[in-house]
Amino acid sequence: MVNTKVTLSGLTLDNPIIPASGTFGFGYEFADLYDINILGSISCKGTTKEPRFGNPTPRIAECTNGLINSVGLQNPGIDKVIGEELPKLAEHYKKPIIANISGFSVDEYAYTCEKIDSQKQVGIIEVNISCPNVHNGGMSFGTNANSAFEVTKAVKAVTTKPVYIKLSPNVTDIAEIAKACEAAGADGISLINTLMGMRIDLKTRKPVIANKMGGFSGPAIFPVAVRMVYQVYEAVKIPIIGMGGVSSARDVIEIMLAGAAAVQVGAANLVDPYACKNIIEELPEVMEKFGINSLEEIIGGSH
Numbered sequence: 001m002v003n004t005k006v007t008l009s010g011l012t013l014d015n016p017i018i019p020a021s022g023t024f025g026f027g028y029e030f031a032d033l034y035d036i037n038i039l040g041s042i043s044c045k046g047t048t049k050e051p052r053f054g055n056p057t058p059r060i061a062e063c064t065n066g067l068i069n070s071v072g073l074q075n076p077g078i079d080k081v082i083g084e085e086l087p088k089l090a091e092h093y094k095k096p097i098i099a100n101i102s103g104f105s106v107d108e109y110a111y112t113c114e115k116i117d118s119q120k121q122v123g124i125i126e127v128n129i130s131c132p133n134v135h136n137g138g139m140s141f142g143t144n145a146n147s148a149f150e151v152t153k154a155v156k157a158v159t160t161k162p163v164y165i166k167l168s169p170n171v172t173d174i175a176e177i178a179k180a181c182e183a184a185g186a187d188g189i190s191l192i193n194t195l196m197g198m199r200i201d202l203k204t205r206k207p208v209i210a211n212k213m214g215g216f217s218g219p220a221i222f223p224v225a226v227r228m229v230y231q232v233y234e235a236v237k238i239p240i241i242g243m244g245g246v247s248s249a250r251d252v253i254e255i256m257l258a259g260a261a262a263v264q265v266g267a268a269n270l271v272d273p274y275a276c277k278n279i280i281e282e283l284p285e286v287m288e289k290f291g292i293n294s295l296e297e298i299i300g301g302s303h
């Protein structure tokens, strides 16, 4: 019997599989499909201080082996998330969850993280400094080591739960940004968010997405994710949640060998709502095939 358990900042997960923020709602929406308690954890829909309607449509462009999204952090705002969404999730899911928080200023990140920190079911706060689809916020904090440091420091000052900073791949030196987050007190790093992409409609000769550009995700970006997890693993000592195009148990093992302690599955949920369930079910067999008794033993095993 293989051991799929992993530990993240003192939290033991039954397996490393976590649906990525923005691809799984607040989790309870999937409870009619299968018992979501099989999931290692759930990274909830990105939440901001104020409610957000999101970007104009079309917001999605299909691509070979992936898709581009420009959702624009649509969400009901922190008060409704705490008052309505998390209680609904708690009815169905009995394990610690990951709250994903975005903001438009350092103060706003701190305000929203402090509020979510008080929620009992929140095991980890994932701070998204890498959304490519909003102006004056999101990715602008994650493409500069100084601002990544400032956001991390401000959030750490007002929270008690482990704080993981979600990084953008749209940078020259991801290791430098990860190191700045670690120096500011981050408990872990999540990576990668989406790569900036664009499609143009041949008939209209205009961008497919109303916002012109968006974030590209899906199996096509998996090698980029593996490369960046590998680089960050060499640069920091804090744990990494790896993500970016993961769509099979083999991908899970590969990104863990690069250095991920747990793994988020994103775009695959949009193609198949059972993607996480299928990966969890196939994981033991694939572990056996590659002679892996315990997943914890393979983290960073390729270095």
Ligand code: SIN
Binding pocket: 022, 046, 069, 070, 071, 072, 073, 074, 128, 130, 131, 132, 133, 134, 193, 194, 215
């Ligand atoms: C979005 O809401 O636009 C996507 C979130 C993200 O990429 O961080």
